Amino acid sequence: MKTLTLAGQTVPTIGIGTWHMGDQPRLRETEIAAICAGVAAGARVIDTAEMYGSGRSEDLVGEALSSLDRQQLFLISKVLPENASRDRMQTSLEASLKRLRTDYLDLYLYHWRGSVPLAETVDELQRLQDQGLIKAWGVSNFDIADLQELWSLPNGPHAQANEDLYHLGSRGIDYAVLPWQREHQLPLIAYSPIAQGDAWGQHLTTNPVVKQIAAQHGVSIYQVLLAWVIRDPQVLAIPQTSSVAHMQQNIAAMDLTLSDAELAALDEQYPRPTRKEPLDVI
Template sequence: MPRLGQGTWKMGERAGLWETEKQSIRRGIQDGMTLIDTAEMYGSGRSEQLIGEAIRGMDRNGLFLVSKVYPHNAGRRHMRESCEASLKRLGTEYLDLYLLHWRGGIPLRETVECMEELQAEGKIRRWGVSNFDREDMEELWRVRGGEKCAVNQVLYHLGSRGIEYDLLPWMRERGVIPMAYCPVAQGGSLRRGMLQNAAVQEIARAHQAAPMQVLLAFLLKQPDIVAIPKASLPEHTEENAAAALIRLSDDEWKALSDAFPAPDHKTALDML
């Protein structure tokens, strides 16, 4: 699985941006961000359609497509239909990874059975979850086949490090890959604070990089983290892809970590 991919939430929603966003996805693929994350929820399928158009004619084996099923569709009644609709919009025969978007009312046992069936049929290669805290993961592990979960996609960035307390160590012990969403903190005052931080700026200068790239480099320094920044603009995508080339030293990583410390106690899982 590529370490750095492309998020696509809110993409495909504005007709005037359609072509630019298509270019952005293509640019990202050219630059090595071949993992593309989407969901049936995003733009009610328009994100998947946009990706489908962007990747048309490309070598499917060179891509890693991730989509997510709504919790209320993650059961025997609707999951196959949901998955097939995602495949159709994306114009592909299979997903590399299919995630339960967040926990809902359908029993985990039923969701796991449906995921396993889709995998056996070749419609998905692997499956995982999203927005699961440690207790949810423990519950999943008590379900038969639950330990086949490959990925937990959670909110994680320099300014939100709650998962490091107990979720991340738990996942690491069991080989569940952490996929960081909102890796550049989406926007707003929290992100502004991070970008203006002295340690972030100094490290950016030292690497002749943009502060935004330092946020990604912080995550990628940890060898198992997959990050999926979203960028509608090709120039942002290009910048994000180049962040994969930044190698932070241990001292630089520590300086960032000290500037934005992880909590030393359990906190509620951050989510959007």
């Protein structure tokens, strides 16, 4: 099982994303079962946010946590830009903690940049860490200029992660963001690592090279896509699924290592960027 160090803890390189989970009451038991199956299969990281379903995802995760060992989990949530101020962030965090039925987060992320000055947001994140409500903090949807600005602040280098969109069909951050994060030893959390099932027309699941690699290894196409994302030892992938079987397959992708020849073949199909591209977000 591949691992990386995130906020001082060793965690497996595939975790559990929860965007869109908790929105449909009829799926609640199935979604909780999927989260529990992921943990049973070896996942430790569970990623959620106050934005997801206006708190419904956090509430779902909180119910799942009631049957799990909280001390063995690495729990991430995120604060909305409009709540990322000195006056509002602690209230927002405490509401998240209540929904999650826990008294601390392992990592609290600034979900994306808004109108609050970055220095104010960072200082408040650091204060909440010093207070013990969060063990660490980081950012999300940050591009290279955002990261450079973050690092220029007194508390900026205390950040422990950046979470960006990253998958085989969306490689913009390979040009500048990922090299910068490697240099500064800042792990990447890759959201939508399997492209939401080809939601944006990259045709990853029907690509003949992807299909051939999957067939050669006797694994699913999605496991190949996940193995590609975590080929970098400083990247954590957080795929989302409400299916127990798919969840187990996602976690098992940590055991799949693609050869140099396979990685080169995938690069030919989906080339590394040769210039700066706008940051992909969804």
